[in-house]
Amino acid sequence: MSLAVTAPSAAPVARPAHRPYRVRVAAVTSLSPSFTRLTFTAPDLADFGTDGLDQRIKVVLPLPGTGFDDFPVDDWWGAWRALPAHRQNPFRTYTARAVRPEAREVDVDFVVHDDGGPAGTWLSTVAVGDEAMLVGPDATSGVHGSGVEWSPGEARTVMIAGDETAAPAICSIVEQLPADARGCVFVEVPTAADALPLVAPAGVDVHWLPREGHAGTAAHQGHGGRLVEAVRGWTARYVTARHHGVPVEEVDIEHDVLWDVPQGHAPHGASLDGDLYAWLAGEAGAIKALRRFLVSEVGVDRRQVAFMGYWRLGKAEG
Numbered sequence: 001m002s003l004a005v006t007a008p009s010a011a012p013v014a015r016p017a018h019r020p021y022r023v024r025v026a027a028v029t030s031l032s033p034s035f036t037r038l039t040f041t042a043p044d045l046a047d048f049g050t051d052g053l054d055q056r057i058k059v060v061l062p063l064p065g066t067g068f069d070d071f072p073v074d075d076w077w078g079a080w081r082a083l084p085a086h087r088q089n090p091f092r093t094y095t096a097r098a099v100r101p102e103a104r105e106v107d108v109d110f111v112v113h114d115d116g117g118p119a120g121t122w123l124s125t126v127a128v129g130d131e132a133m134l135v136g137p138d139a140t141s142g143v144h145g146s147g148v149e150w151s152p153g154e155a156r157t158v159m160i161a162g163d164e165t166a167a168p169a170i171c172s173i174v175e176q177l178p179a180d181a182r183g184c185v186f187v188e189v190p191t192a193a194d195a196l197p198l199v200a201p202a203g204v205d206v207h208w209l210p211r212e213g214h215a216g217t218a219a220h221q222g223h224g225g226r227l228v229e230a231v232r233g234w235t236a237r238y239v240t241a242r243h244h245g246v247p248v249e250e251v252d253i254e255h256d257v258l259w260d261v262p263q264g265h266a267p268h269g270a271s272l273d274g275d276l277y278a279w280l281a282g283e284a285g286a287i288k289a290l291r292r293f294l295v296s297e298v299g300v301d302r303r304q305v306a307f308m309g310y311w312r313l314g315k316a317e318g
Contacts, residue, residue, distance in 0.1 A: 017143035029058045032194040037109050045104040049137025054169035056147040059119050060091040060133035095168040105206045109168040155277035158183035163282035165310045173201045184234050189228040224286025284309030
């Protein structure tokens with residue numbers, strides 16, 4: 001009889017849900033006056049996660065002279081924060097519009113604008129063959145759904161609203177809605193030519209709302225005015241308030257992040273059949289107004305409303 005003691009197996013080391021990918025630009029495609037698609041490629045994009053929906057990723061921007069030489073690979077977030085400011089690559093959050101692991105490709109749609117920020121400046125000069133970096137989901141980590149905010153639970157009535165910065169996420173969500181979904185989608189964009197091709201379930205109406213040439217009647221004029229106007233109109237026609245509105249905690253959008261994404265919807269509230277799920281994203285002022293309207297005025301349960309302030313009017317992206 002052997003008395004040898006077998007050492008216990010070491011626990012497997014957990015892999016981070018997201019990691020950096022060093023990529024190159026494979027294609028630059030103009031989709032409309034306000035949207036440009038970059039296709040990125042790299043061998044290890046075969047491991048890029050394919051959760052879809054509103055999957056958040058980071059696009060890392062090069063530093064003059066050093067490019068991506070200082071951007072850390074291991075524990076990238078902690079190591080990046082520890083770098084001196086002049087060695088920190090800027091990065092911005094986008095949606096993975098399409099992922100093709102078999103082709104080792106990822107598409108990201110960008111809004112074309114010139115606000116003086118690093119992303120707009122980089123996009124204006126980027127060309128096929130340029131090096132870039134993405135931070136995105138790692139399919140080999142065993143973690144799924146990290147960075148995805150869309151969580152409608154069992155709801156089959158959806159109301160999705162956002163501006164051009166949310167358009168890539170909205171398009172990706174709509175393309176993955178179940179066939180029996182019903183509801184409405186509103187996307188405010190700069191011009192009529194920015195309405196992108198989008199196939200939705202038969203029960204979901206999609207409305208592109210160009211700001212150009214539209215005076216509007218909404219109280220929130222300018223950016224977000226058409227969006228607020230459209231959501232109010234849809235709600236007045238289709239949503240029956242079954243409960244009185246309740247006050248919502250105000251968010252100081254000048255200093256705080258406007259972001260709340262309840263996991264799953266409440267089984268009660270105000271909707272056609274009690275199963276409404278609202279997803280709102282875009283300029284923080286407009287999204288704050290819509291959230292207040294749905295929850296405080298209409299009485300939709302706040303657990304049925306996901307809202308995300310992607311940016312703030314009057315503030316460059318930095």
